[in-house]
Amino acid sequence: MTTVWAGLATGAIYSLVAIGYNVVLLASGTFNFAHAQLLMVGTFLAYTGAVTLGLPAVPTVLLAAAGTAAIALIEERVAIRPLLGRSDAHGALITTVGAATILDGLAAAIWGRQPLTVPSGLPDRPLTLLGGAVRPVDLALIGLTLLLGVGLHLWTRHTLVGLASLASAEDRQAASARGINVRLLGVGAFVLAGAIAGAFGLLVGARTYAVFDLGHALALFGFVAIAIGGSGSQLGGLIGGFATGLIYAFAVRYIGAAYPQLVVFGVFLLILFLRPRGLFGAALERRV
Amino acid sequence: MKQRHTRFATLLTIVMVTLPLAACGDTSDTASGSDGGAKPFIVYFTGDYSGAVSTNNASLDAGIKIAAEEFNASGGIEGRKIVVETANDQNDPTKAVSLLQQRLASGGKPDLVYPGGSSAVSLSLLPILTRQKILSVGGTVSTLLNDPAKYPYHFGVSSPGKDYAPALVSAATAKGHKKIAMLYSNDATGQSSAAIYKEAVQGAGMEFVEARYEATSLDMTSQLNQLRSQNPDALVLNGYGTAALYAMRSRAQIGWEIPTYCDQLASSFPYLKNLGADQLKGVNVVFSSATLSTSEHHPGLADFIAKIKASPAASGMSSTGWGLYSTGHDALAVVVYAARQAKSTEPDKLKAALESLAKPTGAPLWFNAGPSGQYLQYAYSGTDHFPTAGADTFQYVAPGAYDGDGFYAPGKA
Numbered sequence: 001m002t003t004v005w006a007g008l009a010t011g012a013i014y015s016l017v018a019i020g021y022n023v024v025l026l027a028s029g030t031f032n033f034a035h036a037q038l039l040m041v042g043t044f045l046a047y048t049g050a051v052t053l054g055l056p057a058v059p060t061v062l063l064a065a066a067g068t069a070a071i072a073l074i075e076e077r078v079a080i081r082p083l084l085g086r087s088d089a090h091g092a093l094i095t096t097v098g099a100a101t102i103l104d105g106l107a108a109a110i111w112g113r114q115p116l117t118v119p120s121g122l123p124d125r126p127l128t129l130l131g132g133a134v135r136p137v138d139l140a141l142i143g144l145t146l147l148l149g150v151g152l153h154l155w156t157r158h159t160l161v162g163l164a165s166l167a168s169a170e171d172r173q174a175a176s177a178r179g180i181n182v183r184l185l186g187v188g189a190f191v192l193a194g195a196i197a198g199a200f201g202l203l204v205g206a207r208t209y210a211v212f213d214l215g216h217a218l219a220l221f222g223f224v225a226i227a228i229g230g231s232g233s234q235l236g237g238l239i240g241g242f243a244t245g246l247i248y249a250f251a252v253r254y255i256g257a258a259y260p261q262l263v264v265f266g267v268f269l270l271i272l273f274l275r276p277r278g279l280f281g282a283a284l285e286r287r288v
Numbered sequence: 289m290k291q292r293h294t295r296f297a298t299l300l301t302i303v304m305v306t307l308p309l310a311a312c313g314d315t316s317d318t319a320s321g322s323d324g325g326a327k328p329f330i331v332y333f334t335g336d337y338s339g340a341v342s343t344n345n346a347s348l349d350a351g352i353k354i355a356a357e358e359f360n361a362s363g364g365i366e367g368r369k370i371v372v373e374t375a376n377d378q379n380d381p382t383k384a385v386s387l388l389q390q391r392l393a394s395g396g397k398p399d400l401v402y403p404g405g406s407s408a409v410s411l412s413l414l415p416i417l418t419r420q421k422i423l424s425v426g427g428t429v430s431t432l433l434n435d436p437a438k439y440p441y442h443f444g445v446s447s448p449g450k451d452y453a454p455a456l457v458s459a460a461t462a463k464g465h466k467k468i469a470m471l472y473s474n475d476a477t478g479q480s481s482a483a484i485y486k487e488a489v490q491g492a493g494m495e496f497v498e499a500r501y502e503a504t505s506l507d508m509t510s511q512l513n514q515l516r517s518q519n520p521d522a523l524v525l526n527g528y529g530t531a532a533l534y535a536m537r538s539r540a541q542i543g544w545e546i547p548t549y550c551d552q553l554a555s556s557f558p559y560l561k562n563l564g565a566d567q568l569k570g571v572n573v574v575f576s577s578a579t580l581s582t583s584e585h586h587p588g589l590a591d592f593i594a595k596i597k598a599s600p601a602a603s604g605m606s607s608t609g610w611g612l613y614s615t616g617h618d619a620l621a622v623v624v625y626a627a628r629q630a631k632s633t634e635p636d637k638l639k640a641a642l643e644s645l646a647k648p649t650g651a652p653l654w655f656n657a658g659p660s661g662q663y664l665q666y667a668y669s670g671t672d673h674f675p676t677a678g679a680d681t682f683q684y685v686a687p688g689a690y691d692g693d694g695f696y697a698p699g700k701a
Contacts, residue, residue: 002509002513002541002542003509003510003513006507006509006510006538007510010506010507013506114529114558115529115530115533115562116562117561117562124564126540126541126542126543133509133541133543134541135541207506209530209533209562211529211530214530216504217503217504217505217506221504249507249509249510250510252499252501252510252511252514253511253513254514256514257500257501257510257511257514258474258500260502261502261504
């Protein structure tokens, strides 16, 4: 059971990355490769709040959420906005990779290259739950990620703004013609994704430490998570992240420590072959 | 008249161009070969001055400059003033090669090269240095560098990784361990470390089991549980930074209080800054006896440490201790000692002197070998250009931190 808890806790972080990818993808049609780096910045801002400024947990979470949202907004203005309306739709992929590299470099320059311990405020002693050892911070991370994923799924299906973002994802021009402010929706999506990444900085940092190259590991498996779950589906991203974490943990434990990446990418390829839209992604018609 | 002026101008141009070239050739010959006392002894130090390992490089750089100052104050090397030239290779082998080639093309060969802060950079430079018959002495430790047939002019001053394994075997044997597990990074450094420990452990008649982790791993409970299921008596850990922290935290999470021994890389991480005492129960790190606060100190060390503290690179001492500064210092000190024996700075004579270096009587010119050179012997030969460690050169101690003088203080944060 310890392996299950470890897989779920790591998977929760992959789910958060996948959810962040989906929030932006649904509303603005852009794949933000720098989202994992926003999560990394969130861990550093949480460290700044909790350790450097000595703030309690709630103000620390608010500080990290606001700071990361502001950085996401700047990213949208600098790396995405200038490309809107251009015929080359893939330009944003390049500029978001550039934004990720800049965030890595800035984090290393500001906070250094050594990992920093982010105190969550929860007890560090592991608990025994359902026969496995798990830390309270990991339980909080798993539980809150589940709540977030399900909440965002319901929000996109049952609220006007959520439905507008789904419409925008499907056809930006048609959505715009129906009176949806797609540009504002896109900006709002970046800010929301940044705020979520920052708000989870305290819990993620307590598990991974705040370290400038954290985004590298998260970006790859976050991408695998939405490919498994289905891009554009919040529920798919959530389940894809947990599935990726669990597959990795069980592959290490029972197949061999040399094979987890092979197994994860094997499953990834299998899903791509058998169900290219992912487990929860919807098939879209495209005129060719 | 106009034609005469043109001829004169052409002649003048030829003379102007030829003179400096002739002078360059003269400098090159003298600098690389003869013992012309007036010519400076050029030390070309290539390292990372702006990238990821620039902190470590600053310590090496300060150490070699302190050594140059110290030996110049006592007459230089065989009457030649030591001049240290630096190049910023950013720890990139390609850039290091390009900068060295530019330096050689500019005229005049350096007399000694410190070939970079990583084995990859050293390996990229050695073919050029060998062709040019330029002596190099470095602190990088890949076994590929210790190949006198291929790189006859290169010598190492730091212990290779294999010298750390006897400390583990000695500790494991003393405690009656029969099976050793190792958790290591699935990259070249981790695999190299695992190969060294596997050979040493199996050579001592113990069983060796292993598990790897990827650079992207955020948790190691699965790897540790896999090892735990094989009932080992002790665990060896390889890794640095978050990888080392994840391993220690996962070990504590599954409640596995197995005696844990860090390899050379894992030992250099400051665990006490990030982990509590309960997460480090049974953990041991390996350090050179010479750098421990509890050991007898070299008589010249206090003066060396005072010079480090007065240097611009003083801040690095809290993270690297004085040992890394000494690596830069010792690289030059060994060559000065060899030159005194050879009574020459000519590369072939220096090489021959290094390969038959007499053991110093009393305190040696270098610090990492201990107060009487007992921990590390520069007993180079025609087939071995790396130093030799003794049985008590490395010790396993509790995790600690460097004190104000750069000595490792076990158990102290």
